[in-house]
Amino acid sequence: MKIVKIYCTLVMLIGICSCSKDFLNKLPKDKLIPETAFVDYNNFKTYGWSLYEQFGGYGGAIPNAMQSDLISDNMNETRPGNMSPYAYQTKIIPASGNNTVTQVVAQWNFAYIRKGNIMLDHIETSKLAEPDKLHWRAVGYFFRALRYYDLIASFGDVPWVGRTLSDTAAILFQPRTPRDEVARHVLDDLLYAEQHIKADGDGANTINKNVVRALISRFGLFEGTWRKYHSLSGAATYLEAAKLASEKLMASFPALIPVYDDVFNSEDLSGKPGIILFKQYAPNLITHSNPRFVGSTSWYYDLTKDAVESYLCTDGNRSPQVPFMQAMPICLLNSGTGTGDCISP
Amino acid sequence: MFANYDKKIKRHELSLMGGLNIEESLYEQERMERDGVISADYPSISQATGVPVALDNYSDYAVLGVFGRANYSFSGKYLLGLTGRYDASSRFPEGHRSGLFPSVSAGWVLTREKFLSRLPVWMNEIKLRASYGAVGNQAIPEYAFYPAMDAVYADWLVGGAQVTTLTPPGLVSSNFTWATVQTLDFGIDLGLFKNRLTASVDWYQRDTKDMLYEGVQLPAILGTGAPLQNVAALQTKGFEVELSWRDKIGALGYRVGVNLFDSRGRIKSIKNEAGLLSQYYVDQELGEIWGFTTDRLYTVDDFVEGSLSDNLTGGQLKEGIPRREGQLPNPGDILFMDYDGNGIVNAGNNTLSDPGDRRVIGNSTPRYRYNVNAGFNFKGFDLSFVINGVVKAQQWRANQLTFPNLYNFGALYSDQLNYWMPGNETAFHARIYDQSAGNQSFNQSVQTRYLQNGAFLRMKNVTLAYSLPDALIRKIALERVQTFISIENAFTLDRLPSGLDPEINRSGDQGFGYPFLRLYSIGFNVSF
Numbered sequence: 001m002k003i004v005k006i007y008c009t010l011v012m013l014i015g016i017c018s019c020s021k022d023f024l025n026k027l028p029k030d031k032l033i034p035e036t037a038f039v040d041y042n043n044f045k046t047y048g049w050s051l052y053e054q055f056g057g058y059g060g061a062i063p064n065a066m067q068s069d070l071i072s073d074n075m076n077e078t079r080p081g082n083m084s085p086y087a088y089q090t091k092i093i094p095a096s097g098n099n100t101v102t103q104v105v106a107q108w109n110f111a112y113i114r115k116g117n118i119m120l121d122h123i124e125t126s127k128l129a130e131p132d133k134l135h136w137r138a139v140g141y142f143f144r145a146l147r148y149y150d151l152i153a154s155f156g157d158v159p160w161v162g163r164t165l166s167d168t169a170a171i172l173f174q175p176r177t178p179r180d181e182v183a184r185h186v187l188d189d190l191l192y193a194e195q196h197i198k199a200d201g202d203g204a205n206t207i208n209k210n211v212v213r214a215l216i217s218r219f220g221l222f223e224g225t226w227r228k229y230h231s232l233s234g235a236a237t238y239l240e241a242a243k244l245a246s247e248k249l250m251a252s253f254p255a256l257i258p259v260y261d262d263v264f265n266s267e268d269l270s271g272k273p274g275i276i277l278f279k280q281y282a283p284n285l286i287t288h289s290n291p292r293f294v295g296s297t298s299w300y301y302d303l304t305k306d307a308v309e310s311y312l313c314t315d316g317n318r319s320p321q322v323p324f325m326q327a328m329p330i331c332l333l334n335s336g337t338g339t340g341d342c343i344s345p
Numbered sequence: 346m347f348a349n350y351d352k353k354i355k356r357h358e359l360s361l362m363g364g365l366n367i368e369e370s371l372y373e374q375e376r377m378e379r380d381g382v383i384s385a386d387y388p389s390i391s392q393a394t395g396v397p398v399a400l401d402n403y404s405d406y407a408v409l410g411v412f413g414r415a416n417y418s419f420s421g422k423y424l425l426g427l428t429g430r431y432d433a434s435s436r437f438p439e440g441h442r443s444g445l446f447p448s449v450s451a452g453w454v455l456t457r458e459k460f461l462s463r464l465p466v467w468m469n470e471i472k473l474r475a476s477y478g479a480v481g482n483q484a485i486p487e488y489a490f491y492p493a494m495d496a497v498y499a500d501w502l503v504g505g506a507q508v509t510t511l512t513p514p515g516l517v518s519s520n521f522t523w524a525t526v527q528t529l530d531f532g533i534d535l536g537l538f539k540n541r542l543t544a545s546v547d548w549y550q551r552d553t554k555d556m557l558y559e560g561v562q563l564p565a566i567l568g569t570g571a572p573l574q575n576v577a578a579l580q581t582k583g584f585e586v587e588l589s590w591r592d593k594i595g596a597l598g599y600r601v602g603v604n605l606f607d608s609r610g611r612i613k614s615i616k617n618e619a620g621l622l623s624q625y626y627v628d629q630e631l632g633e634i635w636g637f638t639t640d641r642l643y644t645v646d647d648f649v650e651g652s653l654s655d656n657l658t659g660g661q662l663k664e665g666i667p668r669r670e671g672q673l674p675n676p677g678d679i680l681f682m683d684y685d686g687n688g689i690v691n692a693g694n695n696t697l698s699d700p701g702d703r704r705v706i707g708n709s710t711p712r713y714r715y716n717v718n719a720g721f722n723f724k725g726f727d728l729s730f731v732i733n734g735v736v737k738a739q740q741w742r743a744n745q746l747t748f749p750n751l752y753n754f755g756a757l758y759s760d761q762l763n764y765w766m767p768g769n770e771t772a773f774h775a776r777i778y779d780q781s782a783g784n785q786s787f788n789q790s791v792q793t794r795y796l797q798n799g800a801f802l803r804m805k806n807v808t809l810a811y812s813l814p815d816a817l818i819r820k821i822a823l824e825r826v827q828t829f830i831s832i833e834n835a836f837t838l839d840r841l842p843s844g845l846d847p848e849i850n851r852s853g854d855q856g857f858g859y860p861f862l863r864l865y866s867i868g869f870n871v872s873f
Contacts, residue, residue: 023369024442026435029403031493034514049499049510079782090671114568115513159566167516167571172564205503268505280502 038122044136045202047119051143054112057279058264058288065264066293066301074307079300106150110161116144117164138197141189142212148186149219152179160185180234183223187241190216194245205270210252211277216245265290356420363413374402404487407435424452434483437522438490444523448478470536482524485557489573492517518560518572527552544588553579561616577615577625583608601719607712620697632710634741635703636791637690638682642765642775645676657767669787677765677776678784681792706793707739725812731805735847738799741791744856746844748789753780760843801839801847807832824872833864
């Protein structure tokens with residue numbers, strides 16, 4: 001009897017050990033891994049949408065367009081105690097950075113760069129057709145350049161991370177890459193993108209040739225003028241690139257949007273003249289709070305007299321030359337309804 | 346599946362046990378929902394008008410192991426036990442799946458020794474115990490070694506609809522394995538005075554080794570967190586004492602049981618070379634509270650004469666009076682101790698080597714926890730109660746019950762009116778501001794002055810029962826007739842502001858969670 005038992009046990013043990021490898025191999029069923037997430041064109045398109053987060057649109061509770069004005073002499077926050085930390089010398093230097101979106105001062109965070117590089121690194125091993133590979137590389141380059149533009153603007157020298165890093169990568173502990181080199185990478189990538197991206201992108205309101213040109217124009221002007229006025233070399237390269245891209249853009253977009261205020265306070269800008277790319281808003285999905293700030297006494301924020309006086313009026317005068325309240329209706333009150341003939345500052 | 350084998354030869358007793366353990370768990374969740382049911386009486390997905398939502402969720406794991414146990418005893422005096430497990434888990438990557446977890450225990454019953462036969466008669470049983478054991482811990486999420494990508498909505502609309510995208514995969518390491526919990530325990534069991542007093546005392550040291558934690562510290566350039574590795578270790582030391590006494594004085598019977606226990610945990614190893622206080626660091630005691638030391642409130646005399654406005658703001662501090670970084674203090678705000686004497690009170694680099702003016706000001710771990718249960722019976726009456734409590738604990742609680750006017754829509758309760766005002770310079774609470782703006786956030790930072798005392802004693806249950814005498818109820822063919830009154834959570838003694846419970850520490854501005862219910866019950870038991 002005892003012998004039978006022992007045999008039984010042995011047979012069981014052998015049986016279990018032989019199947020244990022498969023028994024213990026458990027794959028996640030409701031999640032994707034990079035090997036399964038980057039195969040065909042639609043896979044790239046899906047992942048690519050996450051890169052659009054870099055377009056902050058109008059921003060959060062306080063519109064991006066107001067953020068920097070709030071700490072300048074153009075706007076004032078009247079909430080008790082919330083005075084400008086710069087004016088009152090109470091600003092504390094942050095110890096770490098968030099992954100901010102464009103139009104806000106960039107912080108020391110490379111999560112977005114990694115996000116773009118992950119896509120770029122999986123193009124070669126995918127089953128994309130050759131022209132599609134070029135297209136997605138162009139898209140990846142564009143978004144990476146977009147973030148690097150912010151990083152350069154904030155820090156000058158920043159480490160150039162051209163591919164997904166592992167935890168043992170040497171670059172982690174190397175000094176920052178000189179601005180000169182980073183800016184050149186950014187421009188080269190953008191020019192590549194302009195050449196290889198599909199002219200119409202991936203449908204309406206996606207990254208296409210014109211969007212790339214718009215970034216070349218902006219970045220080229222920024223980097224070119226920075227170099228020019230700091231007496232650095234290479235200014236012409238960037239300014240020339242900006243000029244070329246701008247000329248092509250102007251040819252494609254001959255008209256500008258008639259109501260300037262719409263650019264800063266709309267849900268949907270599709271079909272409006274002069275709009276290259278816009279962030280669409282829809283109730284319950286993605287929303288913004290700009291209408292809250294339209295009235296002149298909205299919330300706690302307001303323009304200062306100094307800001308009002310720096311607006312240009314329809315008769316060509318700056319507002320100090322006309323009585324204060326005459327300048328107001330033209331430039332501020334009418335802009336709320338979008339019916340006035342407000343002039344760009 | 347397991348098998349037993351027992352053998353007894355004269356005074357030697359041996360028992361062996363061996364077994365196999367196969368475990369597989371599959372969790373599946375499929376969910377469908379749709380709002381706007383047309384008829385509430387006949388709910389169905391297709392007869393609803395809202396947007397249908399479908400979700401699913403799967404996770405599975407498997408464990409495979411062998412285990413064995415051997416117990417040996419010699420004439421009931423010397424006891425020895427050996428156990429071992431060898432387990433493999435699907436939660437770990439291939440090649441790192443298995444772990445061996447042995448343990449050993451020994452006991453010695455002194456009172457059965459012949460040479461101790463002259464022990465006083467009231468010593469009924471004395472037993473010494475020692476054990477050392479390892480247990481494996483696989484309590485980590487499934488599939489942790491796969492760089493998973495989750496589907497989420499993108500922050501972008503295409504044609505008015507939100508598009509779905511994927512999150513970038515994290516960095517994972519493919520060589521992590523079990524964490525082990527090793528426990529060393531010494532104990533003594535006593536039975537004294539005809540076993541009316543039984544007691545047991547235990548001291549233990551528990552080492553949790555190879556816990557998963559970020560294996561290295563890497564710069565932000567990486568763009569994500571470092572992969573998890575088996576690098577962290579925690580050591581807990583503690584004791585537990587249990588006493589119980591049961592006796593009778595005439596017709597009064599009584600019993601008292603007391604149990605007291607305590608433990609302290611300390612981080613033994615972790616990767617935090619910079620000594621950042623925002624993370625665990627080596628030699629950190631669990632529950633530490635870092636904060637500022639409150640000196641006093643600023644007074645008008647701390648400001649340059651004539652610099653204060655009519656409502657006592659905007660003043661200029663006199664030379665040598667410190668202030669918080671980023672703060673423009675007013676009279677009535679909290680003045681903190683400036684330990685490093687640089688005139689600025691801040692958290693320094695927030696590291697161990699430069700904590701600025703912050704110190705460990707308390708510990709939130711409840712220390713010396715106890716339970717008491719006692720009962721008395723006398724001629725059919727039976728009174729019993731259960732108490733539990735904590736002798737020592739500090740808690741940092743920032744909510745509407747601990748701070749007046751906590752935030753701009755916050756409340757100001759009647760027991761919080763002792764705040765600073767001109768004429769009430771010795772107030773407990775600091776100055777409060779219109780819309781809780783200005784310096785209130787500085788005044789509410791973690792500090793000694795508003796650290797709460799978490800010690801408490803709670804009467805968990807009191808019961809008074811009366812049973813009719815047996816002689817009486819037998820006549821009417823009943824087994825037992827009892828009436829009782831009982832109160833759950835009768836009262837709690839603590840030092841917290843009213844409305845807060847020492848055991849329910851919820852974050853959020855309200856400060857309280859769902860409370861322990863006080864339950865009164867009156868009952869009548871009849872057994873046939």
